[in-house]
Amino acid sequence: MKHRMEPILTLTLNPAIDGACEAEQVHPTHKIRTSNERYDPGGGGINVARVLQRLGAPVTGAYCAGGASGGLLDDLIDRIGVPRHCIPITGETRMSLAVFEHSTGQEYRFVPEGPELSEAEWQSVLDYAERADCGWLVASGSLPRGVPVDFYARLAATCSARGVRVVLDTSGEPLAAALEAGGLFLAKPSLGEFEALAGRKLATLQEVGDAALGYVTAGKVQQIAVTLGHRGAVLAHAGGVLCRRGLDVPVRSATGAGDSFVAGMVHALASGMDAADAFRRGMAAGTAAVLTPGTDLCEVADIERMWLALGSQDSC
Template identity: 50%
Template structure:
């Protein structure tokens, strides 16, 4: 069975519900409330599991919210590897306004993490197993910006391919140490890495290739929002447009993309084919309301559309 390890340094309990209209001061009664375990690595694990893969979830867990997060993961039968912290795991809120179709997302910064707690996480990862180690999401307050670089070194020693999906200084420092198999920046994050604006597809490709040729990552998957995405490596580049779908939620689309791409890489697909499957999963997540991510039947449907694009 394809197996990965995921690391979520700043997990969430994602609460999603609907209201008729968002209005200040007024009490707004919600419906269809859902509670899901969230955060980058956990979202990747959820989708990887739906595709019949196995995910070992490493994550920080603290307080009453952390205990609830543990329960939510137990319900989904994940192999849990919690690292206990003193602070409270964060709770994020996703509100869908029925009258407009707009989505409102409220995400707190997360708990303060001590140096000892961060070190305990690194110690736990020293036992990680899988074809990939996916470090995904933001770093909570108190964790040093070079933390993902240390994770990459652990992955190298374990013989596991490192996958990085973060932002800002954490992304930059994680890449600076090399040892990254696949990195998934957005267009703006890539621009920040190379220190210049990226106004054309050619400029995006050149910037991504700069990351590859510098030895920071073997492959760069650049997400371009509604414009699609691009996969770049030393063997070439592939741009794919986004499919035209009715977007119901932006939550977890990038995580779904990454999980599906890694699943297909794990079962032996070449990177371009795996990239197409990832794009299909991103579209499948976009049509799924709230925080429920994507489902295999939708991925297969959209993957067939990408196969048609490739054949045309």
């Protein structure tokens, strides 16, 4: 019998309109002529929703947006057909830019801090999440100015109490506060974010795994996946620690790789896969994302190719 997938809600408090282009060389003062410009709706949760939609999941992207740029964000999301719920704010939605430099193969990313939210505005986000019809809630990205650092902790407490599986991808104090409060199903920090959380460098994969497992055994989170870039990723869960090496693939852009990892893993878990296969699925999606330029995220065909490649590769 096919597993019935519960509705997935993604939440982005600080979304962006992600611009991407290419240039021969990036230099100061003089005009830089660019090509292949594109604009996509962005921000952690929106990126996750874009990938989940490509994978055929029942997903809705909720986000805060305001000003003229907020209207453009609405339009961009409507163009790609992701079901959405906009929580209006008075501030202008931010606009980011990624520039790929042909002469070096490097990518430059410019990311504004974004608007400041009032208490009434961030409280309206909590109110919406409390009544949203979903089985999974993916909260992803930074908190805007004005939002308390324990916002995600409050969100997890509210939603997990009614049986919603809460997935969190953030960093710094908001991540620390949410883990301390507990109630998370899955957290996905990068290695740098996890080391900042641990307060020390983690030199080996075993050290990463042991530190991550500590949060699981303490009841702070059911699963925690730490992504290590080209080195791979580590997953700690009730069954222990899993580690997978990264695949050697050409990197065109790292934009959205972490969001794609989250989407791939959540989709697999919501489809009924176990933790090990979902972890592999997340790695396949994250790896597929680096194959596409700028802000284009991962393609389903690439995910399937990476899935097969990872299946023939030994674990760490």
